[in-house]
Amino acid sequence: MGYVAIKGGRDAIEGSKTAFDFLRTQQAENEQPLQAGAIENQLRLLHSRVISEGGLYHPELASLAIKQAQGDSLEAAFILRAHRSTVPRIAETEALDTSKMRVTRRISSAFKDIPGGQMLGAATDYHLRLFKMELLNESPEAFRAVSKQWMDELDLDTIPDSFPKVVEVLRNENLLAPIKQSRHDQVPFDITREPLVLPLPRSAALATMARGEQGGLLSIAYSNMRGYGDIHPTVAELRVGYVPVMLPHPITGKPMEVGEVQVTECEVVAMYEEQDGKPMFTLGYGACFGHNEVKAISMAILDRALQKGEQHGPSHPSEDAEFVLLHVDGIDSMGFCSHYKMPHYVTFQSDMDRLRTTQDKQAQEEAK
Amino acid sequence: MLELASIWKPEVQQQNYRSILEAMSRPGRIQNITFSQSDSDAMTAILATLLDGEVSLSDPDKLLNIDDWPMLQATKAEPDCADYIVCKGSSSPDFEPKQGTLSSPEYSATLLLQVESLTSGSSKIRLQGPGIETSEEVSISGLSDDWLTRREDWVYAFPLGVDMILVAQDMILALPRTTRLEVI
Amino acid sequence: MTELEREEWISVLNLVPDEALRAVIDNFPADWIIKPKALPQAGLGLLKMRDSALGEPFYLGEFPLSTCWLSISTQDGKTAEGAALIMDDRIEQAEQLAICDAVLSAKLPGWESVAQLVSLGAERKQIIEKERKAILARTRVDFSLLDDAGDDDA
Numbered sequence: 221m222g223y224v225a226i227k228g229g230r231d232a233i234e235g236s237k238t239a240f241d242f243l244r245t246q247q248a249e250n251e252q253p254l255q256a257g258a259i260e261n262q263l264r265l266l267h268s269r270v271i272s273e274g275g276l277y278h279p280e281l282a283s284l285a286i287k288q289a290q291g292d293s294l295e296a297a298f299i300l301r302a303h304r305s306t307v308p309r310i311a312e313t314e315a316l317d318t319s320k321m322r323v324t325r326r327i328s329s330a331f332k333d334i335p336g337g338q339m340l341g342a343a344t345d346y347h348l349r350l351f352k353m354e355l356l357n358e359s360p361e362a363f364r365a366v367s368k369q370w371m372d373e374l375d376l377d378t379i380p381d382s383f384p385k386v387v388e389v390l391r392n393e394n395l396l397a398p399i400k401q402s403r404h405d406q407v408p409f410d411i412t413r414e415p416l417v418l419p420l421p422r423s424a425a426l427a428t429m430a431r432g433e434q435g436g437l438l439s440i441a442y443s444n445m446r447g448y449g450d451i452h453p454t455v456a457e458l459r460v461g462y463v464p465v466m467l468p469h470p471i472t473g474k475p476m477e478v479g480e481v482q483v484t485e486c487e488v489v490a491m492y493e494e495q496d497g498k499p500m501f502t503l504g505y506g507a508c509f510g511h512n513e514v515k516a517i518s519m520a521i522l523d524r525a526l527q528k529g530e531q532h533g534p535s536h537p538s539e540d541a542e543f544v545l546l547h548v549d550g551i552d553s554m555g556f557c558s559h560y561k562m563p564h565y566v567t568f569q570s571d572m573d574r575l576r577t578t579q580d581k582q583a584q585e586e587a588k
Numbered sequence: 589m590l591e592l593a594s595i596w597k598p599e600v601q602q603q604n605y606r607s608i609l610e611a612m613s614r615p616g617r618i619q620n621i622t623f624s625q626s627d628s629d630a631m632t633a634i635l636a637t638l639l640d641g642e643v644s645l646s647d648p649d650k651l652l653n654i655d656d657w658p659m660l661q662a663t664k665a666e667p668d669c670a671d672y673i674v675c676k677g678s679s680s681p682d683f684e685p686k687q688g689t690l691s692s693p694e695y696s697a698t699l700l701l702q703v704e705s706l707t708s709g710s711s712k713i714r715l716q717g718p719g720i721e722t723s724e725e726v727s728i729s730g731l732s733d734d735w736l737t738r739r740e741d742w743v744y745a746f747p748l749g750v751d752m753i754l755v756a757q758d759m760i761l762a763l764p765r766t767t768r769l770e771v772i
Numbered sequence: 773m774t775e776l777e778r779e780e781w782i783s784v785l786n787l788v789p790d791e792a793l794r795a796v797i798d799n800f801p802a803d804w805i806i807k808p809k810a811l812p813q814a815g816l817g818l819l820k821m822r823d824s825a826l827g828e829p830f831y832l833g834e835f836p837l838s839t840c841w842l843s844i845s846t847q848d849g850k851t852a853e854g855a856a857l858i859m860d861d862r863i864e865q866a867e868q869l870a871i872c873d874a875v876l877s878a879k880l881p882g883w884e885s886v887a888q889l890v891s892l893g894a895e896r897k898q899i900i901e902k903e904r905k906a907i908l909a910r911t912r913v914d915f916s917l918l919d920d921a922g923d924d925d926a
Binding site for chain 1 (some may be wrong): 777778779780782783788797809810813814815816817818819820821822823824825826827828829830831832833834835836837840841853855857858859860861873877901902903904905906907908909910911912913915
């Protein structure tokens with residue numbers, strides 16, 4: 221019954237794949253195919269989004285995924301995630317921190333004068349949302365102009381290699397609780413190997429949100445910001461930059477740099493509470509691959525909301541670990557959504573049978 | 589350029605994996621393992637195919653070449669908690685291999701026993717069970733009876749159990765946990 | 773000789789153009805016997821981070837990784853070990869860099885050309901650093917102007 225109808229789809233499926241590619245290439249006469257490098261640079265933030273949601277820091281494959289998925293960020297992240305599941309795990313780093321980050325942007329909305337200073341880096345925060353019509357017909361000369369003069373007349377010697385963290389300043393002033401050794405020594409939860417079964421440790425929440433879907437994280441965090449919650453965050457620090465990835469050299473045993481990953485990191489300071497007998501600010505933490513500020517801030521707010529929910533019991537959706545963690549993964553949620561497009565002919569037939577039986581019964585009863 | 593013995597190359601490992609899979613699906617039927625005689629043996633070739641950095645290996649009889657350990661990447665473990673155990677078939681087991689748990693029977697040990705021959709010998713065994721149409725008979729030499737006796741206990745509570753692979757020269761024969769043995 | 777530590781060689785060598793690296797490798801004697809010390813592999817590394825709020829470790833995600841650890845025996849009886857770990861899918865690239873690591877650490881014949889590659893890579897690394905620092909230099913906020921204006925903005 222249901223299955224018979226599915227069988228005839230083979231040619232149609234092949235045709236559909238070709239149609240998908242036709243739409244990508246239909247202007248082949250006048251246009252150049254997209255190169256991986258162009259996607260990584262000119263569609264930098266889409267690329268960042270895919271690399272973080274895919275959970276695999278592979279800039280070249282992330283570009284390919286975007287090209288192949290024709291810009292669908294969910295689909296592209298899915299391709300990247302599918303690839304990672306086929307590759308063996310061969311190493312694990314020691315816990316890296318971002319104090320060694322090669323920073324390209326660093327701001328604080330808590331203090332003006334943060335040690336090391338504030339650097340806006342590349343951001344859209346101060347853009348006028350007015351069209352730059354000249355980009356519609358950008359000449360190669362205009363395209364090269366900025367990078368050509370980028371290094372002119374700059375004194376770079378005063379720029380340090382790395383920057384201290386703002387939260388450490390707050391901690392030194394006794395406004396934040398000291399770091400507990402028991403937390404420091406925990407073995408993190410590996411979401412790529414273990415299913416998410418509640419209750420979950422915070423490390424599982426951080427890992428899940430780090431590769432969570434930006435829109436999902438934002439919408440739940442926004443519910444908290446707007447009123448279904450009371451985190452009232454202040455951004456202690458938001459930084460973007462490159463973190464060197466270190467592994468031991470097989471011969472000398474000392475750490476060597478195998479490469480670097482771009483990371484966005486955010487700490488939010490939230491309402492103070494009594495901690496170990498003393499009122500202290502509370503903190504939320506967000507971090508992810510690539511340059512994704514809205515994601516990192518949303519994650520930091522949700523981290524704090526989830527800590528609160530765990531301590532006092534959730535009073536809002538954003539404080540409920542099950543509600544947040546099981547609904548923010550882009551691949552999970554888009555997969556579930558997309559599966560409704562698959563043939564459900566048999567189950568629906570059964571729904572129809574039941575409806576008709578109920579209608580018949582009602583008709584019989586009315587006839588009595 | 590870097591010289592790598594054939595057993596570490598994917599194309600040879602794929603062939604050997606196929607042989608191991610075939611041996612496991614048809615218990616008692618002999619399969620061949622590919623390796624080059626000059627620089628390796630069948631046991632190492634099987635381990636090279638099956639192991640990676642995420643499993644543990646025990647070699648209580650010291651059958652393996654010390655240089656192969658970093659190539660196999662597996663962590664060293666005591667036989668009682670190893671995922672893979674390599675033993676001489678002529679010695680007797682003095683350990684209790686992992687048999688898995690009811691919810692995860694796959695967390696059990698695979699035993700690889702080095703024997704003298706899989707084609708002739710004093711141990712005559714009749715095999716029955718999944719993968720065997722009626723029954724298979726094999727003659728093995730260099731296998732202590734103790735292994736078969738202890739195996740009875742190890743595989744008693746299916747799905748718990750252990751899987752065995754017997755190795756001689758370039759031949760292997762598998763005794764998965766589902767196979768019933770009868771010494772004749 | 774380069775003044776960089778051995779642990780820094782691979783990351784800068786990995787910035788050298790492929791052809792330049794290839795040219796140096798091709799010049800090494802073909803009769804060297806190069807054997808693996810561990811299985812050369814391409815796979816994934818798991819990136820562990822420490823969150824700066826509560827100091828807890830967690831996994832940020834994964835990255836591609838190729839590893840190679842080998843030994844070289846030359847015809848005149850010298851031996852050297854070299855290793856490379858790089859964020860890359862290409863085992864061959866890790867293998868070439870591991871050969872460079874061995875050659876430079878034991879000063880096998882041809883080590884000078886490897887040292888030159890290290891310098892070349894180090895220059896490239898500096899250029900990248902400078903481009904990034906230029907972003908900071910051009911976007912540093914000067915709050916003194918705000919203070920001069922007597923602004924009490926929050």
